[in-house]
Amino acid sequence: MEQSKQARGWHQHFIGSWARLNCENMPVIPAWLVRSNLNDPRRIPYLLVWKEEPDGQIKEAVRLTCCVSHDSWCHVELKRTDGSTTVLRIVWRMLPRNGGRALLLACFSCYAPCRHVYGWEWDSVSGWSNRVSSISWQCRSCARLRYSSEGSALVIRGGPISRLLGRSFPDVPSPRPEPWLPYVFSSPADALAAGLCTLK
Numbered sequence: 001m002e003q004s005k006q007a008r009g010w011h012q013h014f015i016g017s018w019a020r021l022n023c024e025n026m027p028v029i030p031a032w033l034v035r036s037n038l039n040d041p042r043r044i045p046y047l048l049v050w051k052e053e054p055d056g057q058i059k060e061a062v063r064l065t066c067c068v069s070h071d072s073w074c075h076v077e078l079k080r081t082d083g084s085t086t087v088l089r090i091v092w093r094m095l096p097r098n099g100g101r102a103l104l105l106a107c108f109s110c111y112a113p114c115r116h117v118y119g120w121e122w123d124s125v126s127g128w129s130n131r132v133s134s135i136s137w138q139c140r141s142c143a144r145l146r147y148s149s150e151g152s153a154l155v156i157r158g159g160p161i162s163r164l165l166g167r168s169f170p171d172v173p174s175p176r177p178e179p180w181l182p183y184v185f186s187s188p189a190d191a192l193a194a195g196l197c198t199l200k
Ligand SMILES: [Zn+2]
Pocket: 107, 108, 109, 110, 111, 112, 138, 139, 140, 141, 142, 143
């Protein structure tokens, strides 16, 4: 009698799924940062730099420029060091109270207005679950990222510690990781002083 083959090997399973990486580990541009550039009376671009701790290695850098066209549509231009540029629409949403309005960024991929856009996603071509590749700045769901709290990693288990101390401790939630925000420079001189760029 023919033996039934295993339906799904590890590799087959891997190809069919998408590694869901945590959004807190990806470079993020919050909408409030774009708004502060738009409100800056100097009308200058900002240099955004993401550094990896603790060695301070620069992992991503973007020049952020807001543009207001003659028909008063606003865009933000995000230019990387390799010259590639993403242009996102700025969307204004009226706030229910006190007549204020919130600035949101239209995702490059689905155009949905969002408060945060992310610059990296999982590199599915690499075959490794921990490799990333840079993308045009997108919302969390287009970049297929999850919050760390969606996994179980945020709970510190009391069990093993309890055993070591001979007492019983409950499981406690660990604090939510902070988003990976950039350092912001409004002049080349500031960036130079911080050792982030060199004179030509
Ligand atoms: Zn999107």
